[in-house]
Amino acid sequence: MADDDFVDVVDADELWDGEMESFDIGDDEVLVLKVDGEVRAYDGICPHQSISLVEGEFENGVVTCRAHEWQFDALSGNGVNPTDTCLKKHDVRIMDGVIQVRLNHAVTH
Numbered sequence: 205m206a207d208d209d210f211v212d213v214v215d216a217d218e219l220w221d222g223e224m225e226s227f228d229i230g231d232d233e234v235l236v237l238k239v240d241g242e243v244r245a246y247d248g249i250c251p252h253q254s255i256s257l258v259e260g261e262f263e264n265g266v267v268t269c270r271a272h273e274w275q276f277d278a279l280s281g282n283g284v285n286p287t288d289t290c291l292k293k294h295d296v297r298i299m300d301g302v303i304q305v306r307l308n309h310a311v312t313h
């Protein structure tokens with residue numbers, strides 16, 4: 205069981221490179237993805253409107269929202285199109301083969 209507010213979300217082996225999944229942590233939907241061997245966790249809701257990003261596409265390191273096709277760099281969370289936006293990042297780590305997330309409400313990225 206995780207301490208210091210990190211929460212187990214999924215076995216690291218179950219999330220493949222180029223995959224994204226969403227998880228509910230409390231009232232928050234969190235998008236967890238793996239790209240180039242790196243794991244990232246972001247708010248699961250598009251910063252444009254209230255659409256779940258997991259319903260969109262994840263290709264070539266870019267997450268595309270299904271609603272109006274805003275795009276985000278999966279590694280940095282920065283907006284690709286448009287560029288003046290970004291995904292809110294949560295802390296993520298792998299402990300004993302399990303991906304853990306700590307919600308980061310204070311940081312707006």
Ligand code: FES
Nearest residue numbers: 250252253269272
């Ligand atoms: S809700 Fe995601 S691009 Fe509009």
